[in-house]
Amino acid sequence: MTKSAAHILKTEALSIGYKKKDQEQLIASGIDIKIKQGELVAVIGVNGIGKSTFLRTLSGIQPALSGKVLLKSIEFGKIDALELASLISLVLTEQPVSKNLSVLELVALGRQPYTNWIGKLSKNDLRQILSALKLVNIEPLQEKKCYELSDGQMQKVLIARAIAQDTPLVILDEPTTHLDLYHKAYVLKLLKDLTRKTNKAIVFASHEINLAIQLCDKIILMQPGKVEIGSPEELLKKNAFSEIFPSDIIVFDPETVSFRIKS
Template sequence: MFILEPIETKNLHTVLSANDLQIGYKSKNVKSIIASNIDFDVNQGELVALIGVNGVGKSTLLRSLIGVQDALDGNISINNKSLKNISPEDLSELISIVLTEQPISKNLSVFELIALGRQPYTNWIGTLGKRDIQQINTALELVGITELRDKKCFELSDGQLQKVLIGRAIAQDTPLIILDEPTTHLDIYHQAYILKLLKKLCVQTNKSILFATHEINLALQLCDKIVLMQPDKVSVGSPKQLIENDSFATLFPSDLIVFDKISNSFKIKT
């Protein structure tokens, strides 16, 4: 399996930073801690995967990073400004979000759904200006769905709809895009297609993309950095660094699945 080398980061701007982060839930005076000591950066143009077993806290971390859920401790910064000090209006120009099961009207056309990404910039009645139209057309082209622009969303396959949702995030024109399991419900070909599309968008637009995924073998091949969540620790590094540190050795119970360092992939134990 081919592993991408980490891109040079010393001259890149840090778009998202989590410092000594503690996440979980707070009820009255009781804290339910899910994960602590989380430290990582997402730099300009990086594709970063958030991986871990079910229930380890990936969705909780994403909700904390986008401001939907308060972190228990630590600091989250976007473009060197604390998330706590960013208004919802300003945040919509910094982060665009693609959720797994987000409510959308499938009676909208592809163009109309992508146009929703321009809401932070349009007037109160949502009138699209020349720049808005240009951004929408650019998004259609970047994700390769220009020929679908007039189709209704209910006519699309799951893979096509996922590309439309990514197009909406591109049209929003934020420096950071966060996705929660963007390959859910897709076959292996379209899983690879979507993740390769995300990598291409990082290269072509210089945007930063952070996504949660269970497609670990694909993430190892395509990502610049991985945030590996485990019940007792959070490890961060390039795929190559994490493999060399044996970080994946204890991710799953070894009676069924093992990490093969020869192929750099998980395999079923036989």
């Protein structure tokens, strides 16, 4: 599928953080990013740097301290909740879901923004649900209860629900938490394939930096005092990855394009 040149997500001089009474706790400022449809984008950085806060701000759950977040060139403040649900689908870490639902029923929840007041699914809703099951390769699981699934299978179900919501932008917070190395790679490769097959932009936070460098179109690198975005190749040329961790234990090897324990 041919990628559109349109920017689905853009920020201008964005500052993120928290407001407590009359005080602001600033996490990062001056964030300027542009993400196109069909791009896979990882948000990386050390624990506690603010990745989840950043994603919550991009998805409208948490207000920005200042600056702008634009979806399809429209500012957040001018988008109502129903329209926002047709633009962004969200998969959060430890998202509360009823595991008594079947896989099909949980994926069907992605169609809620489009159903009528009694929640009846249309033929188009069913098409979107079945298409999502097929895209994520979980058709054989559709009758299983969610409590019967492994962590890796459950993660795929949540991704399928996001795909069924049929939004141009999908945001995931730590989609590979609790997964072993094989399933981490499987889920991130799945996300890459989904951007190509659906032309959706997918933005996810991750600690899997080595995998992100191999698979992503762009990486948003969060460090104390600055946030930068670029292709893996652009960030490699700037030696940006060598600054993520303290160099006493882990170093970035540009030849193998990966982190290793310092000998």
